[in-house]
Amino acid sequence: MQRYLxxxxxxxxxxxxxxxxxxxxxxxxxxxxxxxxxxxxxxxIGALCFAIGFYIFGGFILYRDRKRNKVQARFRR
Known part of the structure; x- marks a missing residue:
C-alpha cells in the first residue's frame, strides 16, 4: 500500500x-x-507548472536518496 501512495x-x-x-x-x-x-x-503559466512539478519531483527523489545514503557528499546534510 505504501508503494501505491x-x-x-x-x-x-x-x-x-x-x-x-x-x-x-x-x-x-x-x-x-x-x-x-x-x-x-x-x-x-506553462513554465511555472513545469518548474514546480520538476522541483517537487526532484525534491522527492533527493529526500528518498538522502534517507538511503545514496547521494554525493555535497548533497548530504
Missing part, C-alpha cells in the same frame, strides 16, 4: 510538469486555450 505522490508532480510542457509547446505553435487571454501568459 508513493507512486501517486510521484505521478501528481510529473503530470503537472507534463501539462507545463504541453502549454509551452502549444504556445510555440500558436494554439491558445480559452481561459488564458494571451500567448505569452500561457507560456509563463
Amino acid at each position: 508513493a507512486l501517486l505522490l510521484a505521478v501528481i508532480p510529473i503530470s503537472l510538469a507534463v501539462v507545463g510542457i504541453k502549454l509551452m509547446r502549444d504556445t510555440v505553435f500558436g494554439i491558445l486555450f480559452s481561459p488564458i487571454p494571451v500567448l505569452w501568459l500561457q507560456f509563463v
Whole structure:
C-alpha cells in the first residue's frame, strides 16, 4: 500500500510538469486555450507548472536518496 501512495505522490508532480510542457509547446505553435487571454501568459503559466512539478519531483527523489545514503557528499546534510 505504501508503494501505491508513493507512486501517486510521484505521478501528481510529473503530470503537472507534463501539462507545463504541453502549454509551452502549444504556445510555440500558436494554439491558445480559452481561459488564458494571451500567448505569452500561457507560456509563463506553462513554465511555472513545469518548474514546480520538476522541483517537487526532484525534491522527492533527493529526500528518498538522502534517507538511503545514496547521494554525493555535497548533497548530504
